Amino acid sequence: MSKNNARALDIKNGCIEMSHGSGGRAMAQLIHELFTATFDNSYLAQGNDGALLPQAGGRLVMSTDGHVISPLFFAGGDIGCLSVHGTINDVAMMGAMPLYLAASFILEEGFPLIDLKRIVESMAQASADAGVPIVTGDTKVVEKGKGDGVFITTTAVGIMRHDITLSGNLAQPGDRILVSGTIGDHGMAVLSQREGLNFDAPIVSDTAALHELVAAMLDSGAKLRVLRDPTRGGLATTLNEIAKQSGVGMLLEETAIKVNPPVAAACEFLGLDPLYIANEGKLIAICAAEDTDKLLKVMQAHPRAKDATIIGSICEDPHCFVQMTTKLGGRRIVDWLAGEQLPRIC
């Protein structure tokens, strides 16, 4: 306990050891040489138990998200950028601008430092691209077999810049439902990687930060009621949540819901329904009917929503059913995801 530990962190060959979580010199070294150096901002450099931040000029928004995705690396991203995007998006869906992120790491003994470095660099890049710094953090280590490489919980604080309230309980009959692009990309990218499936065309996760798209949508002045990102449970489950919260029904048009052809093919091959597959870079918007065209134009003009479509409308329904007119012209109920479809997708 009294010996010095002066050697530098061996990123190339080293692994996480229990001592990296014990609060002593090894932990200080890991934090200093990897996390603080890579995330590199003045808040984190304060070096205290938390970050001291400026006063925020608006109502606060706070959201947290644990990330346990398996595998850690997949086509289009990794747990690092995903953990930044996912939590930024939760704040954005409230109609708020994300300002700061906190990151908590639960590392498994034996996890290669080179992989951790890659994840941390991916987080730092996503954070820089989004303009939302990681201002404070925490590192814990669990014994081999008591974790799974790395779990990352990120928490975001944001502020409301508009005098608007978006909430899952505000959808009204007559409102239109829009989706910002193709569905199912993230979930099928992860599943393909996990199962070692190779399809002719590559499937790439859509993981992306959506706060700038949301800012453009809010700036349009369109009467938005609800924004939600259809992650776990996919489009179908998220729409059912909103229908239940608002006490309304929904009518969807299957032909208006876009699915990338490789995703559609993979879903068909595996017997999965893309309506239930997770997305990490798409949003659902529910908007007053009269403003729908204006909103759609703003969305389609933004690089993150160029494939946006109107997929249906809100109706009165005491049962809060989500129904869909199928490609063949029939109508079916689109229920909640029950049971597990794809575990550890985010």
Next chain:
Amino acid sequence: MSKNNARALDIKNGCIEMSHGSGGRAMAQLIHELFTATFDNSYLAQGNDGALLPQAGGRLVMSTDGHVISPLFFAGGDIGCLSVHGTINDVAMMGAMPLYLAASFILEEGFPLIDLKRIVESMAQASADAGVPIVTGDTKVVEKGKGDGVFITTTAVGIMRHDITLSGNLAQPGDRILVSGTIGDHGMAVLSQREGLNFDAPIVSDTAALHELVAAMLDSGAKLRVLRDPTRGGLATTLNEIAKQSGVGMLLEETAIKVNPPVAAACEFLGLDPLYIANEGKLIAICAAEDTDKLLKVMQAHPRAKDATIIGSICEDPHCFVQMTTKLGGRRIVDWLAGEQLPRIC
């Protein structure tokens, strides 16, 4: 995927299943019947991806802490109340008043719901006692063998109410070092539980929220430079961190550092040094010499610091050594914790 799942959550006999993390009906039920019902506040009841909060009238503080303690239940507390206290204390040590908590759960498949309920109730009680609501949360599930029961990451947001900056780099030669009470209680309580050790006198964790003690200390007007809670790595490591950050040395008096007799006996039996054992309800204060007596009186008048003592002073030292005059009158260097002493203590 289209079947209803209408049975109520079987808290008494049920276990966490993968479906509780999949974003569908089972997850909604777990969140609604256990988390939202127990934490019970208007922010959480908003039911969105995050919480919409009032504007905060001061500089913000943000802190995050992952909790992986093993065992989950120990004398004096459990992972639930610990996860509330730990993060509240990190915000308090910045000199800020904690306002809101976010909680992210990573649950292992097969974890008994009855244990989860006990943990969630303990969190709710600690949150209510502290007056800091849990306003938003997240739940993930990992396969059996990929986690360890439950990990909880809590993140707190607070505001600075005083025009003061506390930071680990502000200790100055001549300042005094105070500790709010006995050391080593938390770590030894957990270790005793883990190893199945029975000592004659029970050892109980000191886990507690310290924000009200800190408020009283700040209200005293004493010139505080640094507050820090000596958790992982214990008093010795935390003092070394401060010494390094401030570029100063420290001189401690061993006779002034209080250790509960059962903790001292257990440490001696196990060959451990209480200076390196984690605390979860104690703080270190570094204060201008002329205000020390005033501060000590305020601390001793507070129930969380009635055993507070002055344990030493800051001195000039380019090597940033922490030295201690021992009970026998000698002097020794008190180094950082190197390597691992007690893994998963918080």
